[in-house]
Amino acid sequence: MKSLKLNRIIPITLILLIGYLIPIIPLPPYIMHVFILVVMWAYLSTAWSILGGAAGQLSLGHAAFFGTGAYTTYFLTVWFGLPPLMNLLVSGLTASLLSVVIGYPCFRYGLRGVYFALATIAFTEIMKDLFIYLRELTGGSLGVWMPVLPEGITTLYFLGKEAYYYVITTLYVVLMIIINLMGRFREYLTAIREDEDVSASIGINVTRYKLLALMISSFFVGVGGAYYICYFRYINPYVAFGLDTSLQMVLIGIFGGMYSFWGPLIGSVILTPIGEYLRITLGGTYVGSHLLIYGLLLILIIRFLPKGIYSILESIYSKYLVRGG
Amino acid sequence: MALLEVRNLSKRFGGLWALKNVSLDINDGEILGIIGPNGAGKTTLFNCITGYYRPDSGKVIFQSRDITGLPPFKIARLGIARTFQLTKAFNNLTVLDNLRIAALSRGTDLNEVLEVIKLVGLEGKRNSLASSLTILERKRLELARALVIKPKLLLLDEVMAGLKPHEADELLDVILRINKSGVTIAIVEHVMRTIKKVCNRVVVLDFGVKIAEGLPEEVMRDEKVIKAYLGEEFVA
Numbered sequence: 001m002k003s004l005k006l007n008r009i010i011p012i013t014l015i016l017l018i019g020y021l022i023p024i025i026p027l028p029p030y031i032m033h034v035f036i037l038v039v040m041w042a043y044l045s046t047a048w049s050i051l052g053g054a055a056g057q058l059s060l061g062h063a064a065f066f067g068t069g070a071y072t073t074y075f076l077t078v079w080f081g082l083p084p085l086m087n088l089l090v091s092g093l094t095a096s097l098l099s100v101v102i103g104y105p106c107f108r109y110g111l112r113g114v115y116f117a118l119a120t121i122a123f124t125e126i127m128k129d130l131f132i133y134l135r136e137l138t139g140g141s142l143g144v145w146m147p148v149l150p151e152g153i154t155t156l157y158f159l160g161k162e163a164y165y166y167v168i169t170t171l172y173v174v175l176m177i178i179i180n181l182m183g184r185f186r187e188y189l190t191a192i193r194e195d196e197d198v199s200a201s202i203g204i205n206v207t208r209y210k211l212l213a214l215m216i217s218s219f220f221v222g223v224g225g226a227y228y229i230c231y232f233r234y235i236n237p238y239v240a241f242g243l244d245t246s247l248q249m250v251l252i253g254i255f256g257g258m259y260s261f262w263g264p265l266i267g268s269v270i271l272t273p274i275g276e277y278l279r280i281t282l283g284g285t286y287v288g289s290h291l292l293i294y295g296l297l298l299i300l301i302i303r304f305l306p307k308g309i310y311s312i313l314e315s316i317y318s319k320y321l322v323r324g325g
Numbered sequence: 326m327a328l329l330e331v332r333n334l335s336k337r338f339g340g341l342w343a344l345k346n347v348s349l350d351i352n353d354g355e356i357l358g359i360i361g362p363n364g365a366g367k368t369t370l371f372n373c374i375t376g377y378y379r380p381d382s383g384k385v386i387f388q389s390r391d392i393t394g395l396p397p398f399k400i401a402r403l404g405i406a407r408t409f410q411l412t413k414a415f416n417n418l419t420v421l422d423n424l425r426i427a428a429l430s431r432g433t434d435l436n437e438v439l440e441v442i443k444l445v446g447l448e449g450k451r452n453s454l455a456s457s458l459t460i461l462e463r464k465r466l467e468l469a470r471a472l473v474i475k476p477k478l479l480l481l482d483e484v485m486a487g488l489k490p491h492e493a494d495e496l497l498d499v500i501l502r503i504n505k506s507g508v509t510i511a512i513v514e515h516v517m518r519t520i521k522k523v524c525n526r527v528v529v530l531d532f533g534v535k536i537a538e539g540l541p542e543e544v545m546r547d548e549k550v551i552k553a554y555l556g557e558e559f560v561a
Contacts, residue, residue, distance in 0.1 A: 184429055191426045194415035197377070200397035201407055202427040202474050207396075 015265075019169050023162040032161040036168055036231065038272045040224065041252055043172040045264035047220035048249035050179065053258030054186060055213040056193025058113065060246050061120030064102070064127045065095035065218035067240030069225025071131065074144050074235070084149070084156040088226045095222025096215045103214040107207045112196070121243065128241035143236025146229055156230040164231050171227060172265075175220050179261050189213055221249070255301050257308025266309050271297075328353045328478055328509050329374070329405075334383030336369055336533075343369040344380070345533040351478065356504050357511045358524035358541065362553055366533040367513040368410055371480050375407045376400045387478070402431070406476035408467035410483045410513075414455035420466060421451045427473040438473055445469045445499055461492050468496075472503065479503065481512040485519050497523055517545065529553070 022035055048062050069091035076087040102123045106116055131138045138144070149155035158164055179186075188209045191199040196206050229235045239245060256267020274297070278290030305311055327350035336344040344366045351357050359367050372378040374385050376397040385393045392400055401407075415423045420442070428438045442448055445465040450458060455466060464484050471479055481500070485493045493516070501523055504510050514520050520527060520541055527544045529537040531553040537544050544550055551559055 187426050187429055190418070191415055191430075194417060195413050197397075197409065198413045198415065198470070200377075201375070201401055201409075202470060203398050203401040203430045205396075205398045 016173065019173075020166070023165050029161055032165060034273055034276050036161060036165050037276065038268050039165065039168045039172055040227065040231075041248060041272050042265040042268035043168060043175060044221055044224045045249045045252040045256070045268060046172070046175055046179070046261060047217050047224060049217075049253045049258045049261065049264055050189075050220075051210075051213045051217040052250060053253055053263070054193065054261075055189040055210055057210060057213070058117045058250075059120045059214075059217075060117045060243070060250060061102075061122075061124035062218070062221050062249050063241050063243070063245035064120070064124040065099055065221040066225035066228070066245055067124075067127060067131070067235075067237070068095045068098050069222030070229040070235045070240050071138065071144070071225075072222070073226035073229055074146060077149075078144075078147060083154040084146075084226075084230050085154045088156070088223050088230075091226035092219040092223040095225070096219040099214050099218035100211065103211050107210045107214075121246070124241050124243070124246060128237045131237040131241060138237070141237060143234055143239075144229075146233045156227075168227055168231075171220075171223060176261065178216075185209070185212070251298060253308075255298060255308055257310025259307060260310045260314070263308050263310040266313070270309065326353050327351065328388065329511075330384075330386040331370070331374065332384040332386065334370070334373055334380050334385065336366075336373055336378055336380050342533045344373065346383070347530070347533070347535050348383075349528050349535060349538065351509060351511050352526075354504075354507070354509055355525045356500070356509075356523050358520040358527040359511060359513045359530065360515070360517070360520055360527060361530035363515075364532070365530040365553075367530055368482055369533075370530070371407060371482055371511075371513060374400075375405060375480065401474060401476075404475075404477035405480065406471035406474050406478070407480040408464075408471050408482050408484055410486070412460070412463040412467050414458075414463065414466055414470075416456040417454065419452050419454055420447055420458070420469075423455050423466060424469055424473050427470050431474040433473050433475060437475075441469050441472045444472070444502065446495070460487050461496075464488070464496065465499075468499065468503075472508075476508060479508050479510045481510060483513055483515065485514060485516055490518075493519060521545075 019039070023032070027035070044066065048059065051057050052059050072091040072094045073084055073087040076082045076090060077084050102120065106119050111119055132141045134140075149157040151157055151159060156167065188199070188204050191204055192206055192209060199206050225240065252267040252271055253264050254267075255271055256265065257263025271294075275290065275294055278293055282289045282293075301308065329351040331347060331349050334344050334347045335342065347366070347370065359370065361367055369378065373380045376392075376395050376399070379394050383393070384391055387403060387405060390403075392403065415426065418426075421438075424438050424442065425435070427433070428435065442451060445468050447462060447465050447469060450462055455463070458466060468481070468484060484496060488496065497519060500510065500512070512524065524541055527539065527541050528535060529544055529547070529550050531549075536549045536553060537547045
């Protein structure tokens, strides 16, 4: 057991070091931007996977919480002049509260599998239409811009990209630490994913733990949405509540491995740069063709590695590192 | 003394009465057999007791407490464990992990889990995935999981079905040992042989109605029971 623990600590420390040291290399801003996207999508997908992977509840509507987070930060910053760093937290809480509205009825009355997935999509679409329709409040389909603020950590407004990279990396690390502290709760989620009836028969309150997983998951996705608007400075309902946004979290999770909390990071490290590269090389000339290649990659993964890329690493890891160490 | 009382329990699915006004007691310390032909309502009865179905009318009283309509997890926490007729498990987890999670949920010590594994005879399969188990082993896992939550009442839903006679005998021994350790057991069964061997008392259901109750030998001579199982012409 001891050597196994050590074997885990070493790679984690390495990943952390590499993660935090990247901005030391003088990279062109666009490359730095891609690194930010990689960590941001890893973060969002990991947060999604608490519910979608660990608890096995296929949410295809996490954009609802992403968008809520983004707009909450906008409203608090612009209407009330509150500091965006604090708004990040409030945005997470708002998203988490909102998730109960959709989650409680679904889980209480046993909406499972595809029916739950459909309910989450419908909910997100309603949110999107609402934000488009309530133009006076939300800026409608034109979207909203964050104001220019004094540079600094409390305003989350920076001129260089490096600071934004550190912020999202820190958010990701916090998320991973919290996930690793969940202990027993994670085991219950595994049980619920495997079989809800059996879980209930051994005294696990299935409804409560599913709801908790959803609330934690949507909290972090809400914070992610808040980060998004602080970084991009602009958002509209089509991005905030778009099916693309929801699916991106899901696909990265499936690709990297959604049953492991490291999976989404691996998924994002591979998929996000490929997506960006395909978009800038092919997206302009043959509109949509980058999605074709993206889709093909996913089909291959789902066909040959249903547990994602992580499962390869895991088998290598247990073969050489654990036995050797 | 009755550990569990079922009073006038009814459950219908559309126009079909799966249970109609069924009343029965499960006494402290006994092994009660619940038998009946296919579709008699045996599994429905278990599902109503354990909260997986909400009965249309009637009451379930456990240790003088009305538990009708409570959710399954609460009933499990009160001390009623069940097995599933079509075996269910956390298929992608090992046998040990399956039981470890059950133990975690009820605060059972890991040493006790290991004892239960030994009791049901799954020692050699501790680290096998639940999905790789044979039918017999899966039934044993069902039993082990129910035991790990340390129930006062254990409801066994056709744990013998599909087993060869010598396998069934092995499992029967285990069930007797569990009963001796102080757990009350109700057992749903098709196979008369098993019922005769272990049950103190038998209740017979047919088309959702209780048609007989008593000692195993008595019940098996009962006209209504023979009719339900074999048809009119076999009644002497």
